Structure formats: structure tokens, C-alpha cells
Amino acid sequence: MDFQSLLFSFEGRIGRKTFWVWNVCYYAAIIILISLANTLVPLWAHLLVPVILLVLLYPDLAMTAKRWHDRNKSSWWLLLNVPLLIGRLAAPVAASAADEPMMTWQTTISFVALFCGVWILVECGFLKGTPGENRFGPAVVSSS
Template identity: 30%
Template sequence: MTLQQWCFSYRGRLGRRDFWIWQAVWLLTTTLLFVLAGNDLLDTQMAAFGVVCLLWPASAVLVKRLHDRNRPGYWAFLVIVAWMLVAGNWSMLDGVLPWLVGRAIPFIIFVGLLLDLGLFRGTAGKNRFGAAALPVRYKPATYQ
């Protein structure tokens, strides 16, 4: 798999190693963007734009990893649901419900997906989403 397929294609399957590499790249990039913005070395809107630009590659990696686990790509919408629950104003609910809806349920979704996609092996051999996952080639092929 090439870097372009890794970051921009929703087809195929992706192994755990390349999934974790993407998670590290995403975390470091977003952290760097907001550290720069927090120290007034980068405009906050530019940092946010950088994070928005990372949405496509992040979703492509997530969908391909879901495919490797033999799950349809629309399971990635669970991430959007979790973010919406975190961002919601649940103060109109009584008792422990604001904490449950706004913190506990999103936490369970995020941790569940992270454990499922990051720890468990993909389907052995071919599945309905294609052949077994190929490792990403991080160095371009050299021609002789």
C-alpha cells in the first residue's frame, strides 16, 4: 500500500501497525498545531484548519482498519456520535445523567473502538472488503 492509498483511499484493509502509526502521527500533528497556536506562533484558525485537513486521512485509516476487522465503514460514525455527545449541553438532565451521556458513553465508545481496532487482529485471509492487509510502504520504490 502506498502513502497515498493509506491516507486518502477508503478501499482495502489496514493492519494494526499502520493504524497505530497513523494514531501517533495524528496525535503529534494536532498537539503541535495547538501548542504553536497556544504560544501565538500560529493563528488558532490555522491550527483548526490543519485539524480539519486531517479529517479525511483519519477517516480513511479508520474505515480501512474497520474493513480489516470485517466491519463496514459506517461504524466510523460512532466517532462522530461520541464527539457530539461530548460537545452537547446535557445540563437539562437530572442527577448523574449529564455525566453519563456527556462523558461515560463517549468514553466507552472511544475506548471500545480503540481496543477493537488497535489490539485485535484483522480477519485472516480474504474477507468481503478484499485481500489481507498489506503493509504501508513509507519509502518510495527505487527504480534501477
């Protein structure tokens, strides 16, 4: 699979190794870009963080979809990312209102996001893909 298909296509399968390499790079990019934003334009960083996360969202969803496919599950399982996205995009707002007590909806979203994140981590990060060909394509050569 070429690099463009890997990052921008929702078709095919990837193994756990590719999924983990992607996640290390994804979170490193987020940390570096947010650190740069905080250093270079601190007054605008709270506006840039959601933009940075949105730019990286599409390739992250594409990679995760392919991992779900390796587990023989449809891309509809990406809906588990919705609470995570809401939580990530709301984090700068919550941080700016840190002096106020945490609202019930923020607590609820946090717990739902945690549950969904753990589910995605276990399913996509730790469980093996289906052996052989499945409805999403041939088996990944190295699924470890």
C-alpha cells in the same frame, strides 16, 4: 498501498501496526499544531483548533475505515466516531466556559464519547484482522 491511497481512500485494509503508527503521528500532529496555534496566535487559537481537527478528520476516518475493513466490518462502524467528533469540537467551547458548571448534555456526550472511543480502541487497536481475504480485499501482509 501508496501514501495517497493510505490517507485518502476508504478502500482496502490495514493492520494494527499501521493503525498504531498512524495514531501516534495523528495525535503528535494535533499536539504540535495546537501548541503552535496557542503560541503564535493565542487570541485565535480557540477558532483554529476546530479547523485543525477538521483538516485531519478525513485521513483519520480513511485510516480507521481500512482498519474496520481488516476486521471484516463495513465503514458504517465509523459512526462510532460521531460522539468523539462532537466532543472534540465542543472541547474549546467547554474550556472557554470552564467557570460554569458542567451541563448535563456535556456530561452525557463525554460518557458516550468515552464508550465509543474505548470500543474503537479495542476493535481497531487490539483485535486481529480477519485471516485471509475478506470482502474488503486481501489479507494484510503484517497484521501485528
